[in-house]
Amino acid sequence: MTSDEPQGGVTPVSTRVMNLANLLSQAARRNPDEIALIRGDVQWQWREIEERVDAMAYAFVHEFGVRKGDRILVHSANCNQMFESMFAVFRVGAIWVPTNFRQMPEEVAYLAQSSGARMVIFQAAFDAHAEACRATGERIESFVSIGSSPIGEDYDAIVARNLGRGVSPAAVDRDDPCWYFYTSGTTGRPKAAVLTHGQMAFVVNNHIGDLFPATTHRDKSIVVAPLSHGAGVHQLCQVARGATTILLPSEKLDIPQFWTLVEKWRVNNLFAVPTIVKLLVEDPSVDRYDHSSLRYVIYAGAPMYRADQQTALEKLGAVLVQYFGLGEVTGAITVLPPAFHSLGDGPDARIGTCGFERTGMQVQIQDENGDEVAAGCSGEICVIGPAVFAGYYRNPEANAKAFRNGWFRTGDLGHVDTQGFLYITGRASDMFISGGSNVYPREIEEKLLMHPDISEAAIVGVPDPVWGEVGVAVCVARDGATLDAAGLREWLDGKVARYKLPKKIVFWPEMPKSAYGKIAKKMIREELERRGELNDLSPGGAESRSVAP
Incomplete structure (x- = not known):
């Protein structure tokens, strides 16, 4: 190979990738008349969701002048419009900026300001949040309300007048942003982790393969967490498989109602943080309803303590799937499948582990100098692989701290055993x-x-x-x-x-x-x-x- 020849002997011809909105279009083509989404007494077929997303995408471009790369902030509790907005934003090449609906108006205004949002979609119950965003003086040009509000035009009215219209999915490259995934900001201001179309395509495949591999269009998934974060990634994967999504009919978690829905719809999977799983299995209603259809109860976002894990296994059986991963790595660092969850504490039980490396990802435990430590020794958990985000939006200082020699530094402490199972001892910031x-x-x-x-x-x-x-x-x-x-x-x-x-x-x-x-x-x-x-x-x-x- 000559000195001016590209490494490997080939120059990449293209970095073009599929627009993630195509996942919905594919599901709608395969299963047009099957149920895509359920909330309360209302059901939507796949073709209906596709038509609604098409209509809103058309409005984005032709009525609101949305261009590729524009940021659209969405502040809403879980609802069909929140679900649809992800795909409509992706379709036009814009960037989805969802917020947790429990945040205060000033917190959401900061996210609008820091992301450079051009449009805000908000649930009418959150007028104060929309007003706070408008008061920032940023370049927000349009407000769309889910429900009647004096601040923005009604989302469903926009969809209704544009049904039958659509736009071709925007051409996107592997590293084009699609989602600003805001960190929770427990140690400071939230930061926008930039997720890209190429990264998320890998994550969808990785989640399906490592977390719920047998999922098909006959499965049903129930949502108990905000679609703005981990649950949104989970539901994107369900769309890729054509599985039905069930939204709770109200914002409040009514546990007997949850178990009623599991029994009624024969729910197969769900994603939740450990505290929610704990609430679900400790409520007496868990014993009153048939939940034998569950195959994957996926928990992540925080450690599940051993006592809570055992209770869940006693109540639900061998269906627990744990994954470890930050928003910056889209949850894809390790996995502990059902076969590795043990009810007993015998010598073969892997108690305290969060699993082994996800497919295509590599974990390394490093000392303060960035050098790998031996198995069994504690250090910072670092990771590389296609699920790692592109970096924080307009935050070079945070990026400099987060990456070292190409490795993403999670800020979590732990060790791996000789077989590669990871054990987390805590956050570096928690240790004293x-x-x-x-x-x-x-x-x-x-x-x-x-x-x-x-x-x-x-x-x-x-x-x-x-x-x-x-x-x-x-x-x-x-x-x-x-x-x-x-x-x-x-x-x-x-x-x-x-x-x-x-x-x-x-x-x-x-x-x-x-x-x-x-x-x-x-x-x-x-x-x-x-x-x-x-x-x-x-x-x-x-x-x-x-x-x-």
Whole structure:
């Protein structure tokens, strides 16, 4: 090969890829009269959803002047219009910017401003959010309301007058953005992770192959999380297979109603964060309805504690699928399929692992210099592969921190065993150093949740004049339980090293959670300060404590 010859002896001819909106068109061609979407008493066939998406895409281009690369912010609870908007935005080559409907007006206004949104689609119940976006003074040119609102034109009216019209899918390249996936912003302002058409095509195939491989057009998937984030990725995969999507009829999670729908429609899969799975299987209604149709109950977004995992396995059987992955990697880092979930704690059980590498992805545990550490040694979990995002939108500082030598740094700490199974010990930001020793809260939280009267637990590190930092445990007791801090601390003593024992234990009626249903350490820390729970931490360490070697 000569010095001026391209590497590998060939120059790429094209980076053109399929526009992701074609997934819907393909499903509509194969299954035009089958049910695509269900919400309450209303059902839509695949051809109807395709026609509605076509109509809105036509309006985007010919009525609103949307061009390829424009950002369209969508603020709505789950509904058919929210579902459709993804495909209409993709179809015209624009960028979908969904927000969590539980966010405050000023938070959504920041997302509109930071993304450079040109259009806002919002549910009429969120007029205040639309007004806040308009007040930013940004270049937002159009507002479309889902339902009647004085601020924007009605979404369904736009669709109705354009039925029968459409546009050809915009030509897109592999690295063309299609979705700004905003991080939850637990340690600062949310950042827009840029997802691309080529990346998402890989993710769809990867999710189908690794998470729910037997899914077909005869399957049904129920949505219990906002379509703005992980559930949206999950449903994109269901569309690719022509599977029916069932939306809950209301924003509030009515658990008996959920199990009624599972039985009625013979639901086969769902995606949820562990806290939602915990609520579903601990509710008495789980035993009143037939859920034998479930094949894949997929959980991700936060660790599922062992006690909760065992309860879910007891109630649902061998249907749990865990995956680990951040929004920046579109969830595709590791997978723990049903066959690797064990109800018992025998010698062959892989307790505490979040699984092995996803197909086409590579995980490496690195030290602070970016060097790989040996199996069994702890370090930062780093990943490479086609599911990794393109970077953060207009945030070079965040990109510089997030990538090192081509590896994406997750910010999570963990280790792999000799067979490649990954074990997460916690977030780097959660770890605290007490008496010179690293303390990983998740380890102690796991132990606390083994207590039969503890429903939820979280530990945060706080400053201490003697030990540097100590742990404060916040616990939620099960209904009817009577517990005190001294008794729980005595129960915990001997189950973890004494230097890891929390210096203080408090009980709250409920745990602060983020808009995505995750226990939020940042919110817990703020609430501890607000309640003055940190004021009475006396100098010195916890009683009977010794410095770790």
